[in-house]
Amino acid sequence: MKFKKVFSDKLIHCYAVLHLQNADHDYLIVASEEDAACYAYNLDNHYEKTTVWENIGGTMTMVQIPNTLDFLATQRFYPGFNASQCIIVREHFNGIGWDKKVVGFFPYVHRFDIVPKGPHTYWFVGCSIANSKKSVDDWSDPGKIWIGEFNDTLNQIQELRALDVKLFKNHGYYRVPKQNFSFITAEEGIFKLNYPSSGSDWVLEKVSDTETSDIAMCDVDNDGKSEFLTIEGFHGPYLSVLNACFEPVIHTEPLTPFGHAIWGGQLEGEPGFIFGYRAGNRDLLWLTLNNSQLKYTLIDKNVGSSNVLTYFKNHESFILSANRESSEIAVYLVSNG
Template sequence: MKFNKIFNDELDHCYAIMRLKNEDKDFVVVASEEEKPCYAYDLNNNYARTVVWPDVGGTMTMVQIPNTLNFLATQRFYPGFNSAACRIVKETFNGVTWDQTVVGEFPYIHRFDIIKKQSGSGYWYIGCSIANSKKDTDDWTDPGKIWVGEYDDSLSKVENLKALSLSLTKNHGYKRMNGYSLITGVQGIYKLTHPTESKDWQLEQLSDIETSDIYSADINEDGKEEYLTIEGFHGPYLRISDNNFKSIYRSEADTPFGHAIWGGKLGNKDYFIFGWRAGKQNLELISSDRLDSQLIDQQVGPSNVTVFEKNNKKYLLSANREANQVAIYEIEVE
């Protein structure tokens, strides 16, 4: 497998990323976690850059509103988890750039999502707070919560907001699955099943191992998905587990500040991609359930990564935070 860096741009503390495609328009969007810009790069026009917003930043999560070029994003979640003033905004594409509407104030919300309802119109809202309050950066005495509600896109508003009974310390990971979401924290990994006509939100603990982030892929080709988890808040361990969350392999503590994570098919096989923000700050391709890896890039300290397809070619988008670099790599499957 070859990864050729075909594009890079400077963005201080780049963090949140998203592919934003609808009909004939096609962008990747990257936002900073500092009071810096959010940029959209036009994949149909040689990565031409548009400023989505210039200087608010503090963005941890961006979510596309289906079948549009509009999206929701957190802002003001600034480094050091100083995020009592965190908010969610809606960005509406006007044909050239994006117009902003403030959805509301959502203190300490680190990850969030909207899920299209199975019946009727509208979306479910899920928000995971990293804490409920903080006296300082190292204060974790007031755990975060999982918030649920309904998002009305016509009003750009979250309604019927409530917190589930679970208190979740140091939530960092979130992964949308089919009909449910995986949510992680010090208490382990939880499965949050989305409501149906007959059932309300259902929360089930799948693992009690402290987990920072999670992704799934059939890495060992047994026909069942395995899970790659970053263990401990921001690392430093990696673990591969089977589909029942039984451990297959665990690394040494050699990936400090583990952060970027992705899993899926490249060519005819599933892989994981992983990067960490301290020490060697490598970005790597993981090819087996023994965590065999190939170096993609070094000393870049990625915060988030995703793979996308364009004109029958695969590309890796990486927010190389420690290098202040937005990067796109063309993937050559050998």
């Protein structure tokens, strides 16, 4: 597999990424975690740049509202987890750019999601990294999992409540495609959050006791069962590959400090994971499984990626990476080689 950087732009401490697409438009959205900007890049017009907002930032998560070019985003979750003033906003596409409406205050919500439930209604999941903080290193008041319903028409999150669990360093979230559950990761381990169905309420079950920062999923060995790549420890230096029963089959040495960017799936027909870490060598890597060992292919070096996604355009595969530590937005063309 070969990787070639085909686009680059500067944004201080870029962090959150989103591919925003419908039948008529195709954009990449990238936002900063600083008191800085969010930009949209038009994939149908040579990455033409539009400023979505300026000098707000603090954005950890962005989620598209299905069948629209509107999206929800966190703002004011500023570095050092100083997030008591964090809000969720709706950015409404007006045909040229985006107009903002505030959905509400959501202190310390680091990851969130909306899951289709019915016409113009969605399940809401919000994961707070803490409940309160006196300093950057204060983790004495653990985070919560907030659930409710997002009403698209009213632009409101309704029936909001916290599940009866508190999680330390509640950092990672992964919605499993075409399934009725998501994974949430924290110091206490990996949790499977089952959405309500057939009259049942939300069900949270622990599937691993290992402290986990982030998780991604892919059938990397083509045996019909998914494996999981996990970052162990909060922003930890270890990687693990878990089997479908969440049993570790590979565990690395602590070679990748401040692990953060993670993605799983197929690129150009090859299954694997994308992984980036933000300290040490700060490499961005493509990981595959070879004879029960992880094979590392360098995508880019010394960039310190915070989040990545992939997309397919004009019969070609691409990676979008928010290279936070180098304040660079980068797009890489993927090809077999």
